[in-house]
Amino acid sequence: MIMDTKTKARYAARARIIKAMAHPTRLLIVDQLAQREHCVCELRDLVGDDISTVSRHLSILKNAGIIEDEKRGTQVYYSLRVPCVLNFFGCVENVLKQNAKEQLRVID
Amino acid sequence: MIMDTKTKARYAARARIIKAMAHPTRLLIVDQLAQREHCVCELRDLVGDDISTVSRHLSILKNAGIIEDEKRGTQVYYSLRVPCVLNFFGCVENVLKQNAKEQLRVID
DNA sequence: CATCTATTTGGCTATTTTGCCAAATATAAA
DNA sequence: TTTATATTTGGCAAAATAGCCAAATAGATG
Numbered sequence: 312m313i314m315d316t317k318t319k320a321r322y323a324a325r326a327r328i329i330k331a332m333a334h335p336t337r338l339l340i341v342d343q344l345a346q347r348e349h350c351v352c353e354l355r356d357l358v359g360d361d362i363s364t365v366s367r368h369l370s371i372l373k374n375a376g377i378i379e380d381e382k383r384g385t386q387v388y389y390s391l392r393v394p395c396v397l398n399f400f401g402c403v404e405n406v407l408k409q410n411a412k413e414q415l416r417v418i419d
Numbered sequence: 420m421i422m423d424t425k426t427k428a429r430y431a432a433r434a435r436i437i438k439a440m441a442h443p444t445r446l447l448i449v450d451q452l453a454q455r456e457h458c459v460c461e462l463r464d465l466v467g468d469d470i471s472t473v474s475r476h477l478s479i480l481k482n483a484g485i486i487e488d489e490k491r492g493t494q495v496y497y498s499l500r501v502p503c504v505l506n507f508f509g510c511v512e513n514v515l516k517q518n519a520k521e522q523l524r525v526i527d
Numbered sequence: 528c529a530t531c532t533a534t535t536t537g538g539c540t541a542t543t544t545t546g547c548c549a550a551a552t553a554t555a556a557a
Numbered sequence: 558t559t560t561a562t563a564t565t566t567g568g569c570a571a572a573a574t575a576g577c578c579a580a581a582t583a584g585a586t587g
Contacts, residue, residue: 313464313465313466313467314447314465314466314467319443322443322444322446322447322450323443324515325443325446325508325511325512325515326441326442326443326445326446328511328514328515329437329440329441329446329507329511330438330441330442332437332441333434333437333438333440333441334434334438334574334575335427335430335431335433335434336430337434338430338433338434338437339422339430342430350533350534351533351534351535352532352533352534356421357421357422358421358422359421359422360576360577361576361577361578362533362534362535363534363535363536363576363577363578363579364575364576364577365534366533366534366535366536367535367536367575367576368575369534370535370536375514376514376515376517376518376521377514382534382583382584384533384584384585385531385532385533385534385583385584385585386532386533386534386584387533387534387535392517393510393513393514393517395509395510395513395514396510396514398506398507398510399437399506399507399510400433401503402501402503402504402506402507403433403436403437404433405501405503406436406483406484406485406501406503406504407432407433407436407484409484409500409501410484413484442544442545458563458564459563459564459565460562460563460564468546468547469546469547469548470563470564470565471546471547471548471549471564471565471566472545472546472547473564474564474565474566475545475546475565475566476545477564478565478566490553490554490564492554492555492563493553493554493555493561493562493563493564494554494562494563494564495563495564495565
């Protein structure tokens with residue numbers, strides 16, 4: 312009972328979105344943008360990486376449709392396009408907490 | 420205003436969880452396990468990949484704490500440990516729908 | 528126009544991820 | 558014990574990702 316092409320494509324599309332979130336720096340960026348829009352240089356200061364690296368992370372998130380940009384003068388401001396991605400954090404914390412509990416249980 | 424080590428570690432931990440989900444096959448597996456537990460060979464039939472590949476995907480999900488396993492006889496049954504990951508799907512569909520809308524808008 | 532600042536992109540290397548095959552392991556059954 | 562089935566693991570090669578530097582681009586300002 313192998314998957315048809317259409318179903319496969321659907322999962323691939325979903326994975327692309329999630330993959331865009333699957334990086335520490337990009338999670339931090341999303342977290343920051345949840346509060347307010349930021350320009351690239353502000354995010355570089357927060358992240359501490361080379362600005363070209365930050366720009367690449369931003370383009371990955373933008374490409375996935377998670378954030379959007381607006382150029383104002385010489386700066387580019389990024390903001391969260393789909394706030395529901397913030398719901399990920401709650402569940403992720405949940406998983407981490409469960410894992411920690413399990414760790415304790417194993418050690419005992 | 421660069422990040423401290425602790426904060427960095429927190430985002431890294433979160434990213435590890437999300438990365439475990441960031442693959443089409445693994446999303447399919449999570450989706451299936453949401454309905455009921457499955458043994459590896461059932462999942463292999465659904466996925467269509469080599470069984471060693473499926474096993475590796477399962478170990479990644481298990482390692483992240485998203486699924487758990489139980490050996491019964493010669494088979495290993497996997498089940499969802501943290502159902503809240505299913506909430507991801509709703510938001511991901513949301514993003515995909517928004518992206519499609521934007522596509523339409525651009526074409527017009 | 529020349530220059531400055533902010534951002535993106537090309538190009539490169541190092542690292543990680545993927546997926547297969549073959550071999551190892553574990554349990555059940557003959 | 559031998560055999561068969563289910564699963565995991567080692568090892569490899571191909572592909573994708575990450576992050577840096579340097580160069581290109583774009584807008585603002587003198």
